[in-house]
Amino acid sequence: MLELISVSHIFTRPAKEALTALDHVSFSVPAGHLLAVIGSTGSGKSTLLHLLAGLQHPGGGTVLFRGKDLGQAALHPNEIGYVPASDHVLSEVLTVRESVMSALMLRVAGQTKDERVDRASHLLVGVGLENVASHRVSTLSPTQKRRLKLALALVSDPSLVICDEFTDGLDAKSQSEMAALLKFITTDHPARVVIHATQMAANLAAYDTVVILHEGHVCFHGPSRAVTHYFSIQAIEELYPRLAKRPASRWGESWMRHRDSYYAAFKLGSAGESLKAPDEEEDGADSQRITLPANEKPAAPEAPAEPPAPAAPPLPSLQAQAQHLIQRRWTILRRNQREWTSQLILLVLAPVVAALLLLPNDHYLSEVTSGDTSPAVLWPAAYTCAMGWLLQILLALVFGVRNGAREIAGERPLYRRELAGGLRPTAYLLGKLGFILPIVILQTFLLGLTVEILTGGLPGFALPRLLLLCLTGIAFSSLCLAVSAHCRTAERAHSQAWTLAFANLFLCGALLGFPRVLGSVLHPLVTAHYGWSGGIETLKGTPLFEPLTLLVRTWFATPTLAVIVLLIHFGIGVLLTLRGLRKTH
Template sequence: MLELISVSHIFTRPAKEALTALDHVSFSVPAGHLLAVIGATGSGKSTLLHLLAGLQHPGGGTVLFRGKDLGQAALHPNEIGYVPASDEVLSDVLTVRESVMSALLLRVAGQTKEQRVDRASHLLVGVGLENVASQRVGSLNPTQKRRLKLALALVSDPALVICDEFTDGLDAKSQSEMAALLKFVTTDHPARVVIHATQMAANLAAYDTVVILHEGHVCFHGPSRAVTHYFSIQAIEELYPRLAKRPAARWGESWMRHRDSYYAAFKLGSSGESLKAPDEEDDGVDSQGVTLPANDQSPAPETQTEPPAPLAPALPSLQAQAQHLIQRRWTLFRRTQREWTSQLILLVLSPIVAALLILPNDHYLSELTSGNTAPAVLWPAAYTCTMGWLLQILLVLIFGVRTGAREIAGERALYRRELVGGLRPMAYLLGKLGFILPIVILQTFLLGLTVEILTGGLPGYAFPRMLLLTLTGIAFSSLCLAISAHCRTAERAHSQAWTLAFVNLFLCGALLGFPRVLGSVIHPLVTAYYGWSGGIETMQATPVFEPLTLFVRTWFATPTLALLALFIHFVVGVLLTLRGLHKTQ
């Protein structure tokens, strides 16, 4: 059912030597089969799983699944169930049942709510989580979280299930239970292949066959009972020390020389005792040591009819996926007290602080409105307008960093898991925008409205300034989201977003202006410039505008031009975010 033919993969690293992760890996797995891929860290297990899951493309060789070349046409996402090693792929504040229901909504189309509830209940019973279905994921123990990850991978009833370190790090009893659970999952679907990559060499008897990887080379493939004989060891615990005694390439060459003889012996039901243990001077097992039939021609194995695989269910539409992601993200927001508390504090205190900083000089604005244009009033009023508007732009930049910087990078593992299951990057992006934009719009609108009410408003047209303030927040948030999509960790994304905010603050032209020619080159790249200069331009018909042009030697964009530029910045941020999501894909 699954066949790998001379699959290789090399990682190229800048200024470093290329790293060979897989070197001509070949083996096949029939339907209804549970396979263990055993190897130490760096053996190529994770790379092999990523190739099978479609997260990476092989550098060479062929991968066939039910006769289809996966290099030519990828599997339907619902034919694959991927169980990653990290628990970061789970949302801690969702309940167990909600997690399974969420996976169903993202992967399986055409089901009624009752059908999804029944399917979720069936899966939870199958993996042994029906008693904790109403508990939040964050309260589960490590074994229960692995059961849940397996349930999420099985929602579409996939024909290929891939598990990464599913039993590693557990106690002996739990390891045995998890291995038995994988065996149950294999037999539950007659056309299913289950592959488990692990460092643990325990409970190998639970698997139908074992592939042993060592530094990218296949060193053995066969039943677990033959492992100790092939490597001339007394117990399976001696496997890794034995592998370390010879280069991986020699183990791989030895297996390739004797593979066909061993495959023939395994098909004929040869017992482990009939295999000759390797000699210390030999690289592997002598093919003459394999017990074969006395006649020259080996009897052909019985022809097995591969069970038909059911058609993979269709994926939900882009709109359905996006709608569910928006609802799920708002649910996570409501249940994460630290997140909504910090946003609430920012929402309430920021406009109040801005107004309080403007109020000490507010009497200059009042006298200017009354017609007093004396220099002692006009120049302080101009300074107040410049700094008051810059303060609001600064707060908007903070809103963007706080809302967008960690949004994607903080759940990178979750996104990769759902990507394997058929999540569309565009749906994921729409889900993020459906969460971020309402928050940013509310924050910026309340900021501008509060300042206008408490201070009596800056001179000029208030409505265009409100639009500029809101669109500045939207544009900068989309750029922070783009940074998040391209960073591997939330901390790195947060740091880079703050750097971008400070660069915007210094280059917006509010403190000192660039020479006109240089400014025309730099300003199109600075989001805050259009928010600040467009807002200043709304004061053109007031007495304060002329002192402003003398106070700061910056060319001011018209409100219309500023709004257009900010919209372009928003679109650029969205496109860069989508590119980062596709890069992960």
């Protein structure tokens, strides 16, 4: 059913030697089979799983599934169930049942709510989580979280299930239970192949066959009872020390020379013949040999007919996936007290602080509005306008960093799991925009409105300034979202987003201003410049505008031009975000 033919994969690293993760890996797995891939850290297990799950493409060789070359046509996402090792792929604030329902809504189309509830209940019973269905994921034990990850992978009833370190790090009893669970889901679907990659060599009897990987080479493939025979060891715990005694390439070459004979011996052994292990050889001698029963030649068995696999259910539409992601993200916000509390504090406190900073000089603006244009009033009023508007633009940048910087990088493992299950990057992007944009619009609009009300407002038209303030927050949030999409960790994304915010503050021309030629080169790249200068331009025709042109030696974009450029910056942020999301795939 699944066949790998000389699959290789090499990671190229800048200024470093290329790293060979897989070196001509070949083996096959029939339907209804549970396979263990055993190997230490760096053996290539995770790379192999990522290739099978479609998260990476092999550098060479062929992968066949039911006769279909996956290099030519990838499997439908719902034919694969991927169970990653990390528990960060789970949303901690959702309940167990909500997590399964969410996976169903993102992966399986055409189901009614009742059908999804029935399917979720069936899965939870199958993996042993029906008693904690209403519990939040954050309250689950490590074993229960692994059961939940398996349930999420099974929502589409896939024919290929791939588990990464599913039993690693558990106590002996839990390891045995998890291995039995994998065996159960294998037999529950006659056309299913289950592959489990692990460092643990315990409970191998639960698996139909075992593949042993060592530094990218296949060193053995067969039933677990033959492992000690082949490597001439007394117990399975001696496997890794034995592998370390000779280079991985030699183990791989040895297996390739004797693989066919050993496969034949496995077939004969099923009738009762014993597999005879050779004596320990001197280090550096040829590999172990296989002793077949005398005067018998293994006959090539007829390949059994594979059971038909049910057709993979269709994926939900782009709109359905995006709509569910928006609803789920708002649910997570409501459940996460720390997050919504900080958002609420920022929403209320930022406008009040901005207004309080402007109030001491507010009387200058009132006197100018009343007709007093004496230098003693006009110049402080001009300075107050310039700095007051810059303060609001700065807070709009803060809103952008707060809302966009960690949004994607902070849940990258979750995104990769759902991506492997058929989530469209565009739907994920729309889900994020549907969550972030309403928050940013509310924050910036409330900021501008509060300042206008408490201070009496700057001269000129307030509506264009409110629009520019909102667009500045929207554009910068999309750029921070793009930073998040290209960073591996939330901390790195947060740091780079703040760097971008400070660069905008210093380069926007509001403090001193660049020479006009240099400014014409830099300012098209600076989001804050168009928010700030477009707002200052709305004062044109008032007594304050001429002093402002003398205070800051830079050019001011018209409100119309500022709106157009801010929309362009928003579009650039969206495109860069989508590029980062697709690059993850």
